[in-house]
Amino acid sequence: MLLSFRVANHRSIRQEQQLNLHPVYDDDRPPGTGWEAVPVAGVFGANASGKTNLLDALEYMARMVVSSHRDAEPDGGILRHPFLLDDDAKGEPSWYVADLLLDEVRYTYGFAVDDDRVIEEWLDSYPMNKKRELFSREGDSVKPGASQDTRELGLVESITEPNVLFLSLAARSRQRDFRPVYDWFARRLQFRRTNEARMPYRLSAMRALEDADRHPEIMDLLRAADLGIEGCGMERVVLDEENLRRQYGGRRIPSRLLRELEDEGPREGVRPWVGHRGRNGVVQMDLHDESAGTQALLEQAPRFLAVLRRGGTFVVDEIDASLHSLLTARLIKLFQNPETNPHRAQLLFTTHDPSLLGRRDGDDILKRDQVWFVEKGEFGETSLYSLTDFKPRKDENRERRYLGGSYGGIPFIDESFTEALLRRGGGTGQEAETQRQAQVQAAQSRD
Structure with a gap:
């Protein structure tokens, strides 16, 4: 579980900005949950204000942790993205710090890098709420914590290049204290990028239909979306040329499949279908006949539901890029409910959709401490701030106030x-x- 994230000197983020996910209002929490961090956080702001750059910074941190030892060339420096609109920033380090709660133990991990090397790096844990230093690093010098095997970590230090994170290699040693943090970045933190929302949906949508029998919640979500869907699945069919053309829906059939068909003849395959309510009962329709919105939901829903089943943090850029706001609100609600989110999974997203600041079925879609805004200053620096800074009343119309400019974070078009x-x-x-x-x-x- 992500408790907070801090970053400085990354793309449009010049000064340190913090996304703090600790709950603020106890009366906004579902009864009996005791969640140490909010399960959902939405970041609002105008185009080019820096929303994506905040998520990009977290993804950059994860990529460095997981693969800096594989990607870095000896004496090859570090690829980073400092703030470019200030000459001083180019010579200053970029900082990344994450506070995590893993198996009921809090960890703080961070590092600073410049164009050439890792400047600083550290990892602390807090068992029983008492700080325990696991290691600290300044340049090429690593200081193991008192609880660590000095000899073992000395060997790791000896093979750690200046442009490689110590954690990337130490997690592979016999010291188990480093694995929870490494594994969170490697396996529990997932991203859906903006360009993924605009890619063809066919393959991932087919997988969703294949999983529908094993995961009935996919079908429940499709029904709840009020798309007129009554069923879905896959059926075995003979893949001759006619069925191939049906499956590809008028798109060009790959020449490889046509050659296989010519050489080997028809073979057995699968046909994905979606059943819709009709006047005379349920009608099975081919996947390619579905709307882009239905295919988008089929593509994305399994990823949301997988995070809910396993736990972890799912980071989505422009969550409204391909889903209707009603569907987005329903997916958010799944994370808010402890019955559908038993493993305290988190959803972090950016959006342009002000309706997500409103209410559905009498409840706030986003709670007061789950709303964040970004704005760009006069010289292009991104500022991140929380709705809680405005001390909002629980019953105020936040959607109206946001559109009216009370919170900032909206595009400004001057009279000229x-x-x-x-x-x-x-x-x-x-x-x-x-x-x-x-x-x-x-x-x-x-x-």
């Missing part, structure tokens, strides 16, 4: 831009303002 568009006859500025006013009115109507 609007007037320039109007002079050119486009009317785009007025249309944008009209659309914003319509969103505010819609939020007011939901109050």
Whole structure:
């Protein structure tokens, strides 16, 4: 479980910013949970404000932990992404720090790097809430904690290059204290990037249909999405040319499959289908006949549900890129409920969708301490801040206040831009303002 994440000098993040996931309001917690961190956190902000860069920083940290020993060339330096709009930042280190709760023990791990080497690195644990230093590093010098095998870690130190993280290699030693943190970055922290949301869904959607029998919650989610779906699955079919053309839905059939068909003749394969309510009963439709939204849900739902089953932290950039807000709200609700989230899984996402600040079925989609905003300053630096900084009332209409600009984190179009568009006859500025006013009115109507 991620308790907090701090980063400095990474892409548009100049000064240290902290995403603190500790709960703030006890009356927003589901009764009897005692979760040490919020299960959901949504980051809102205008385009190019730095939302993605915050998630990119966490992914960069994970990539360094898992593969710095494989990726680094001797004397090859470190690939990093410092803030580019300040000449001083290029010569300063980039910092990454994560506070974790793993098997009821808190850990703090962090490192600082420049273009050439690891400047600092450290790992502390807090069994029984007492600090225990596991190791600390300054440059090439590593100091093992009092509880560690000095000889064993000395061997690890001797093979650690200046541009490689000590944790990446120490986790492979016989010292078990390092494995929980390494394993969290390697296995329990997962990312869905923006470009993945726009990729073709076919293969992953087919896997979802294959898993539908073993994981009935996939079907439950499809039914709850009110897509008119009554069933789904796979059936065995003879893969002749006609069935291949049906499966590929008018798209070009790979020449390899056509050659195999010509050389070996028809063979047995599978046909994915989705059953819809019809006037005369359930009608089985081919997967390629489904809407992009249905295919997106089939592609994404198994990943959300897998995290809920196993635990871990799922990081999603632009969660609303391919899912309707009602579906997104339902997926969020699964993480909020201890019955559907027994392993304290977490969902961290960015979004442009202000409706997620509203309510569904009488409950807040996001609690007050689960909402974060990013803004860019005059010189391009990203600032991250929490809704809790505004001390919001539990019953206030947060969607309306956000659209009205009370919290910041929304795009600002000055009058000169609007007037320039109007002079050119486009009317785009007025249309944008009209659309914003319509969103505010819609939020007011939901109050």
